[in-house]
Amino acid sequence: MPAEPIQLADTPASSSRAMALAVLLACQRNDRGLDELIEQKTAALPDPRDRALVMELAYGVLRRQETIDWRLGALLGKPLFRLPMIVQMLLRLGTYQLLYLDRIPARAAVDETVTLAKSSGKHLGRDWSGLINGVLRNLIRLPEPPLPDAAAHPAEALSVRYAVPLWLCRRWIERLGAEQAEAACRASSTIPGVTLRVNRRRVDREALLERWRQEGIPAHPTSVSPSGATLDKGQPVTSLPGFLTGDFYVEDEAAQLIPPLLDARPGQVVFDACAAPGGKTTHLVELMDNRGHIVAMDRQQERLKLLQENCRRLGASVVQPVLGDARTPIAALKQAASPGAFDRILLDAPCSGVGVLRRHPDAKWKKHTGMFERHRQLQRDLLTGVSAVLRPGGVLVYSTCSTEWEETEAVVGWFCEAHPEWTRESVAPWLPPAALPFVTVRGALSTMGNDCGMDGFYAARLRKKT
């Protein structure tokens, strides 16, 4: 049943809940990102606490969706998806508050959801508030049912426990075995903290942490990356001391491990082929001491603007942004590059993003198995395209924020087989000691299912022999 557009301005329920409902429905209907939708729907909310509640509710429901749906399915006696979309979302919103938000009294969670249901009911031509009231009250009253039996239904058990799509649990069990599949599910259901990479051209990590400590902003160094810091409490990063002066860049710890793998030296010529918004570009600038030349290409104009803004903020002056398709870099670079023009290439390829699902709980429910094959084709074309502009003896790093076989080993293995003049090298010498457990038998980096709180990233290092 399609999701019906609803007018929420006339609802007497708390406007934060009404807006969270509107965000969830819009998210279900289109491909816009969750943050963008929250930003758009809450622009008129004057109180930041209301905005924070919208965010908590929308993110929370999507993070726990499978678990919530399973609890609701048991109470309804039929799958939730048989109900109209608004009713499903109202039930999810109420359930999330009851199961996961201690600070909202159960009675308020039920009453507010029922009020919202009453005002939404006229758009459906039927009042669903009675059913919603009954289900939510039963949720409070009845004991929690046992999880699906892990021995008999391992994928269902993981899916319900960690709120990971069932197809992905099945896939991981089949490919990785039960234990690693569970680690992957656990890692992708954690709530990520705010992690930053300190711009060590500007400031020392300890000095920045000390400055924040003195200003009442506790943060701690990351355990794997030598450049990272994680805030102990969430807060808007743009208001942190050092933001405007480019002392740091918001970036997950696993992503911080990738640029050092290039061993790019000051004075070298580097091609960052899929560069925007510039996290790894600006890190490369730091590693090259802002000396040499980095061509930073991206196909999306808007994202390239973000890269330029980040380079400006972090004081990266050796970056040349180029709008273009990295599958055909010579055409995109025109006279600026010839075959063999670059000493180093980073291909941080577009991918399924399965390694960063915890950051995008909305995307979690829109992904499907077919996407791996689609990405693999693009990744092969990109790797083939960029390989032409590396000089003999040069190094190329291929990375993705997915560790799925089709987008990682299958792409690199296929490329090496087709290009015997290339060889694989282990990433181990370029990693900090704490990252060595994440080196695979093939010498690649894979942080999938790690218990250090990092995203799932993959990287392989290739050298062009001749």
Ligand SMILES: C[S@@+](CC[C@H](N)C(=O)[O-])C[C@H]1O[C@@H](n2cnc3c(N)ncnc32)[C@H](O)[C@@H]1O
């Ligand atoms: C994983 S993101 C890159 C993140 C970036 N390296 C960073 O660290 O901030 C992948 C990027 O590839 C770009 N992209 C996708 N297809 C491309 C193509 N054919 N040529 C160039 N860029 C492309 C996307 O616009 C996106 O910005």
